[in-house]
Amino acid sequence: MQATKITDQTNKFTVCPGCDLLLHEIQPTPGHTVICPRCHRRLHREQPNSIQRSLAIAASGMLLFLPANFLPLMSLHVLGADTSSSLFSASLSMFAQGQPFVGLIVLLTGFVFPLLTLSLLFWVSAGLFLGIKARWMPDFMRWYQHLSEWAMTDVYLIGVFVTIIKMNHTADINFNAGFFCFLGLVMITVAAQSSVDKPLFWKLLEGKEKGHRLQEYNVPISARTGKEAGLVLCHTCHKTLPASFLNPQGRGHILCPRCGEILHQRKRASISRTWAFICTASILTLPANLLPIMNVEFFGQSTANTILDGIIFFFQEGSYGIGLIILTASILVPLFKITGMTLILLSIHFHWTSWLKHKSLMFRFIEFIGRWSMLDIFVIALLCALVQFGYFTTINAAPAALYFTGVVLSTMFAAISFDLRLLWDTDNQAEAAADAITRVGAHVSSRGAPTLP
16 A cells, blocks of 8 residues: 655645545635535635734724623613613523523623633734743633634624514613624624634644654555544644554543644544434423413513514514514524434434535534524523513513523534534445445456356
8 A cells, every 4th residue: 555654744634624534735825715625614714914813803802891791781761660781781680580590501602701702812812923832822722712602792782683673662772882882892703703813823823842743654645534544633723643643552532732632533422422412402492482481571461472472573563584583593493403413413324425515514504503593592681681660561581491591502512512524434434335346346357257268
């Protein structure tokens, strides 16, 4: 078997995180994107002046963060009664409603994680800008990548707009300084995430003096995937390394020398954990949609509303756009995630090798939209904080809020637990079997048929 010798894996070869295809490392020119030819996953897009832009944007976001969360967001006026709330107060409202778990999730995703992501990005980009190579910087960058998905200020902003439209017909709304600060904070947070050139950050964080010195390693030319080549890919920093050099004794965890993440050829117990989360989400979906998600008290009369009741309300009021957004985020998206993940898992179990590119695209879409199902929970938190007019009208959280939060978390954890490369392993096995049959057939043909004298 032919092989090529390499001494620096990171600079010569890379492995696609989506399908494990073995590729030569390519540095894109400005304005261009590197895409995997097998699964069409985006591998790298260069961001100009990434460090300077990330530092400036993260610093701006940290300056806006406190006024955006602690200044009053808006005020409601109904029959001479006034109420107002900040985003932080709205995040705490679920604790007062007897929903501590839901309140904790709202507080983490709406306040704690956004603050941490901005802070981590600021310190990492500041260190790189000043030429500092501290031991904590790779850890900060790793946590930034893990927490970015859970920082949901953009979803929270859509929840604010839904709340405004919902209360527009029953109350006079005044926007306070906190609303405009929060609007700016969301735009800055989105800009910060798009400005980070992660491959560049990780390359600079590793540096020449911290590069992993390897002996010469033989990569077979016939190898098509990282697994066939005996390589392991870090899913956090995307460093490619020979697994045997990192753990020659075959014992203990394999740690990435660049970011410190635990490495595996494939995520351990990926399929079983994904099945567990999908089954949990399927079970919780029924009470989440059938039970009331909030109670509205109007002049002493209490009315229980389900998610579907809220959607019907917006359609009856003529707010078809908001109704479609809630219908999509609260009902269609969870069902799509459960159905899509189930189809992918069944494809692995039954070795279905058709439509792999489309299934990969569907999984990446599931990863992207998973967080948007938190929209309903943010709306309820805002309504519970703002609509507290005593005997006139009050909104309180109902039991379905807990179940719906469980659905959102279960589907997100299912996507995080799943290793998409397992889907493409079924295609690799089929190709290997076909190659083996072809070689056997060629060997039999080469022997020739017996000839008569």
